Amino acid sequence: MAISRRGFLGTAVLGSVGLGLQRKPSDSSPEAAPLKTARKPVLICAANGFRYLDEGYQLLSQGHDTLEAALRVVRGPEDDPNDDSVGLGGLPNEEGVVELDSCCMHGPTRRAGAVGGVHDIKNVSLLARAVMEHTGHVMLVGDNATKFGLEMGFPRENLLTERSRKVWILWKEFNSDRDWWGPGLADPHWHAPTPQGKPDAERWRQALDRLQELAAAAGIAPEFRRAAIQRVLYPPTGTIHCSALNEKGEMSGTTTTSGLAWKVPGRVGDSPIIGAGCYTDQDVGSAGATGSGEENIKVCGAHTIVENMRRGMTPHDAGMDALQRIARNYNNDKSRLEYVDMTYYILRKDGAYAGVSLWTGYEPGKPHKIAIHDGSKRLEQCTPLFEGVSQEWPPMPDIPAELRQQSAW
Numbered sequence: 001m002a003i004s005r006r007g008f009l010g011t012a013v014l015g016s017v018g019l020g021l022q023r024k025p026s027d028s029s030p031e032a033a034p035l036k037t038a039r040k041p042v043l044i045c046a047a048n049g050f051r052y053l054d055e056g057y058q059l060l061s062q063g064h065d066t067l068e069a070a071l072r073v074v075r076g077p078e079d080d081p082n083d084d085s086v087g088l089g090g091l092p093n094e095e096g097v098v099e100l101d102s103c104c105m106h107g108p109t110r111r112a113g114a115v116g117g118v119h120d121i122k123n124v125s126l127l128a129r130a131v132m133e134h135t136g137h138v139m140l141v142g143d144n145a146t147k148f149g150l151e152m153g154f155p156r157e158n159l160l161t162e163r164s165r166k167v168w169i170l171w172k173e174f175n176s177d178r179d180w181w182g183p184g185l186a187d188p189h190w191h192a193p194t195p196q197g198k199p200d201a202e203r204w205r206q207a208l209d210r211l212q213e214l215a216a217a218a219g220i221a222p223e224f225r226r227a228a229i230q231r232v233l234y235p236p237t238g239t240i241h242c243s244a245l246n247e248k249g250e251m252s253g254t255t256t257t258s259g260l261a262w263k264v265p266g267r268v269g270d271s272p273i274i275g276a277g278c279y280t281d282q283d284v285g286s287a288g289a290t291g292s293g294e295e296n297i298k299v300c301g302a303h304t305i306v307e308n309m310r311r312g313m314t315p316h317d318a319g320m321d322a323l324q325r326i327a328r329n330y331n332n333d334k335s336r337l338e339y340v341d342m343t344y345y346i347l348r349k350d351g352a353y354a355g356v357s358l359w360t361g362y363e364p365g366k367p368h369k370i371a372i373h374d375g376s377k378r379l380e381q382c383t384p385l386f387e388g389v390s391q392e393w394p395p396m397p398d399i400p401a402e403l404r405q406q407s408a409w
């Protein structure tokens with residue numbers, strides 16, 4: 001899904017303010033969770049795949065393979081330098097290296113492929129398929145996954161676009177009064193570290209002013225500065241999943257991501273993990289995830305959902321159960337769960353589908369959405385387990401409300 005683009009100024013982002021923490025009623029009844037079915041090709045994906053659904057649907061309608069159609073959709077964000085959550089232009093790890101993860105499952109042949117921590121290759125969803133088709137393995141990682149891709153003829157590309165590089169530099173510079181990156185003590189532009197004793201408002205006024213200066217110095221275009229500063233303060237995750245069903249009832253799924261911005265090098269999230277970021281069972285259905293990768297791995301989200309459907313749950317209820325398992329891992333403690341978010345995209349073999357999310361959205365008025373194409377293309381709001389907005393992790397910027405209201409920074 002599109003990365004979190006919380007407009008943190010002008011929106012209530014602090015603490016639990018604005019959270020309506022009511023649990024949605026458990027709704028297995030048809031009234032609460034209408035079954036959506038279709039006897040035609042169906043594609044579902046995260047909202048950032050919306051504009052690419054037509055191409056994928058055309059392939060399905062022409063009788064092409066379901067995995068080919070799903071890959072066509074996710075290649076869109078992978079190729080887009082301005083989608084900084086996936087592929088080219090993805091935000092890098094803390095060392096400035098863009099590390100990509102992906103997996104895919106092909107229902108008709110019951111095969112799977114995955115890659116993790118790939119650098120210098122943009123279309124890792126296709127690389128995951130290459131692992132599936134050209135090796136006897138399921139998953140390759142790191143330098144050797146990249147090497148395999150280059151040997152298979154994937155072009156070597158610098159994935160760090162100028163735009164993402166500048167945001168990374170901004171992130172480094174902002175933190176550099178607490179490390180050995182410049183400016184050093186002798187630098188005429190050296191600033192004393194932000195005094196801890198100062199009131200929050202004063203500290204954050206200074207910090208935001210400094211971010212503005214640093215963004216200008218890094219050459220970040222004025223119209224992108226606000227978004228760049230958001231990415232520094234709230235390291236985003238971003239991903240796309242797509243599941244496909246054709247008229248023959250064949251299914252496939254794929255998920256691809258650049259993972260968490262500024263992550264520890266080598267960190268792999270849920271997206272390349274078969275059963276977490278994506279799972280497809282030709283007999284049952286397909287599911288995929290975007291959001292807090294670490295939490296999804298712990299509940300094997302996509303596999304859990306497909307198994308739930310195998311046991312007779314609707315897509316909606318199957319997804320809600322996986323979300324409840326995430327909540328259960330924190331004893332339903334909302335003070336922790338508010339820093340987690342997860343969206344599941346679920347497609348059953350009969351064409352029934354659902355989009356469900358842990359929270360309504362990242363910010364008020366912008367709910368999580370699932371994109372669907374079953375002959376008509378549309379976005380639908382995901383059903384949340386908890387109503388309210390999630391908070392970003394880490395909760396670094398404890399920005400006072402009065403500063404959040406200012407437009408000057």
Ligand code: GLY
Pocket residue numbers: 237238239257258259260268269270271289290291292293294
């Ligand atoms: N869900 C994407 C990630 O956590 O890497």
